[in-house]
Amino acid sequence: MSDYKAPVKDMLFALRHLAQYESNSALPGYADADFETAKAIVEECAKLCETVVAPLNPIGDKNPSTWSHGEVTTPPGFKEAYRQYAESGWQSLQHPAEFGGQAMPKTLATVCMEIVNSANLSFALCPLLTDGATEALLTAASAEVKQRYLPKMISGEWTGSMNLTEPQAGSDLELVRTRAEPQPDGSYRIFGTKIFITYGEHDMADNIVHLVLARVPSAPPGVKGISLFVVPKYLVNDDGSIGARNDVHCVSIEHKLGIKASPTAVLQYGDHGGAIGYIVGEENRGLEYMFVMMNAARFAVGVQGIAVAERAYQQAVGYARERVQSRPVDGSSPKAVPIIQHPDVKRMLMTMRALTEGCRGLAYSAAALFDSMHGDPDEEARCRSQRRYEFLVPLIKGFATEMSVEVASLGIQVHGGMGFIEETGAAQHLRDARILTIYEGTTAI
Amino acid sequence: MSDYKAPVKDMLFALRHLAQYESNSALPGYADADFETAKAIVEECAKLCETVVAPLNPIGDKNPSTWSHGEVTTPPGFKEAYRQYAESGWQSLQHPAEFGGQAMPKTLATVCMEIVNSANLSFALCPLLTDGATEALLTAASAEVKQRYLPKMISGEWTGSMNLTEPQAGSDLELVRTRAEPQPDGSYRIFGTKIFITYGEHDMADNIVHLVLARVPSAPPGVKGISLFVVPKYLVNDDGSIGARNDVHCVSIEHKLGIKASPTAVLQYGDHGGAIGYIVGEENRGLEYMFVMMNAARFAVGVQGIAVAERAYQQAVGYARERVQSRPVDGSSPKAVPIIQHPDVKRMLMTMRALTEGCRGLAYSAAALFDSMHGDPDEEARCRSQRRYEFLVPLIKGFATEMSVEVASLGIQVHGGMGFIEETGAAQHLRDARILTIYEGTTAI
Missing domain, CATH: 1.20.140.10 (Butyryl-CoA Dehydrogenase, subunit A, domain 3)
Incomplete structure (x- = not known):
């Protein structure tokens, strides 16, 4: 088993001479991200990933995530490593300061993303999906939804997931059938089955913020009738604390060729009355x-x-x-x-x-x-x-x-x-x- | 899971029009192998492989061969399927009538070989290695060795294995260290470790005929000092019956990416006094x-x-x-x-x-x-x-x-x-x- 050593020299070369990092970090807003700072950040990221995250790569492969009665247990060491990753601020690197992020350039974040993925592809999928969900909320969510979810996602206390695929709808999202029924209080009740949901259930964070494609009853057919919802695993109280368990449950995880440590969940929404969800942006603009x-x-x-x-x-x-x-x-x-x-x-x-x-x-x-x-x-x-x-x-x-x-x-x-x-x-x-x-x-x- | 169906039509097309089978089967010695016969044989092979061998392919993948105290257990159904394969005469197809074979052209045997390998690559390795060992004995062994081993190998009662690789000698056979010490009775005692031995140990046949590369004490260095020996798992009595257990033992099998049903053995020769082996052909011409x-x-x-x-x-x-x-x-x-x-x-x-x-x-x-x-x-x-x-x-x-x-x-x-x-x-x-x-x-x- 060879160890992973981040190719920091090659990376910094590509950053400086191919990505022209110095003209990039001269952009307004990146005053704190000069090349020397970037170098220090890359080196710090390398240290954590080489020593903590990389050794878990073969362990995760030999001990895939397991499912039991709706709960998923990730491989030994994953939970602790993710805690360390989040607490050291790596989840917040590229996200806006407004929600607690460090607002570093994506160019720099990309180098760090490469490092954590080299160290452990299965592990890195959790931050990766959280980043994706964070981007979507930043783009389209209401101020209230942003305020409720983003700070904890950016801090890494909670993670995100992307719920697109259904058994009959993979590449073809037109076929999405998951339903969202509007409620008098402005929320929705979500009903349906989503498959292939990476880190759709796990034990590495206190809450999971699912972003879910579904149709409202009035929706036109096809891809123009799909809306996007936030459906948290645990509801979030007004003071930001964790509330009741939501009606979204992991009914199984897949047995895969690779990335075995990363749980690939089948999620069932609404089997017990409806999963509570909140619209992101406007109806029918989910795609x-x-x-x-x-x-x-x-x-x-x-x-x-x-x-x-x-x-x-x-x-x-x-x-x-x-x-x-x-x-x-x-x-x-x-x-x-x-x-x-x-x-x-x-x-x-x-x-x-x-x-x-x-x-x-x-x-x-x-x-x-x-x-x-x-x-x-x-x-x-x-x-x-x-x-x-x-x-x-x-x-x-x-x-x-x-x-x-x-x-x-x-x-x-x-x-x-x-x-x-x-x-x-x-x-x-x-x-x-x-x-x-x-x-x-x-x-x- | 899709079933396997031998593409008999495509195969016969390639046999007839690309391999020119009819001019080939007109060669002396192949009088019984005209195209209609070939067709019937291919269809028969397809039937057995589709119904008996192919269904074991996923089973073997999920239940790899296991090792315990020197014994290897192949996946459920493999032993019975191999018995059926051998008893139907498929192991003997291309081998000489002199030792019980059917002396069919290799062209036809190749079609059948494709079918059994499509049905189950792991299973097919056992006949494949036996064919290889059979060829080597046919080429170089003494009449006595041929008579003792070939009929049972060709009937499929015994199987063969090829023992080249050692931990330090893979592609580079010059580095082979296994020793063969000549005995007064003309036999040799073999000492050494061979790795990556496909079907080097299993439970599908009554005996395993190992062909082993080793050096005699007088051998020149390098590849010109390597000899080939027959080392049976069980010694063979003069009447052809199975005799004493030989000093060759399977100490482990590998945990592999694929062909998991096929046991890949580490074989230890001579830890208990020396494995009894017989020279094939002349000393130092093993390679x-x-x-x-x-x-x-x-x-x-x-x-x-x-x-x-x-x-x-x-x-x-x-x-x-x-x-x-x-x-x-x-x-x-x-x-x-x-x-x-x-x-x-x-x-x-x-x-x-x-x-x-x-x-x-x-x-x-x-x-x-x-x-x-x-x-x-x-x-x-x-x-x-x-x-x-x-x-x-x-x-x-x-x-x-x-x-x-x-x-x-x-x-x-x-x-x-x-x-x-x-x-x-x-x-x-x-x-x-x-x-x-x-x-x-x-x-x-």
């Missing part, structure tokens, strides 16, 4: 808001591809340096040498590295465009950045995830027979990576 | 004989790639016909349609099919060259066929196995999120296929 979340999540999944590719590369290069087998083809040694000296092994490793670093440069650059499209004082510059960012997100999602499957598979190949043995750890990266071209929109979408 | 076996096995592994790709394709096309999602892009229907109608799903399925069928045509044609190189009365034709066959084997091994990983991965992609759920069955094909580019010589070898 629009959900795409804010989806776009953030799709970018993040691209970064996951880079992250798992980096981890697979580190594992492979570590093995190739140690494994002694066969004399060099150029006759330079009469004895067998570490396989890293053999041309084809080098070719595989360099392919892995080139693909990973290329995608990293692209992703960090796209994140810089995101910061520019939000923070540039010049409107034309903002629009230009937005167009380029929106063009790049599907490319990053598509290419970096397909790339990660290829790189993780090459990682196994470098190990030879040892790569096929689960204890080696190389196979987990392929199993984990294999979801990335599918979730948050398949490559073809 | 040469082993390459006979390796070449047969490498070709067979290429066929495994085709087989698992075919199975992954059938699984994916079955799902794509049933899964309804999204309206057609050409506006031809106002309702969602089966995903097989969507262009990108079609593209994936057609890619899978084209790759599989192309490799099938290549493999069957190569098998025809094998028959020609052994059976053509014209020496020049034999030599020409041999050169072409030897040129094609590494191509088939390399390309068809890399292809199978790609195709199995596409098969998951066609399923979307369901592909990542283990119960669907698509993921097993990728996990199983992933070994194929590694064992019997990695792609780069």
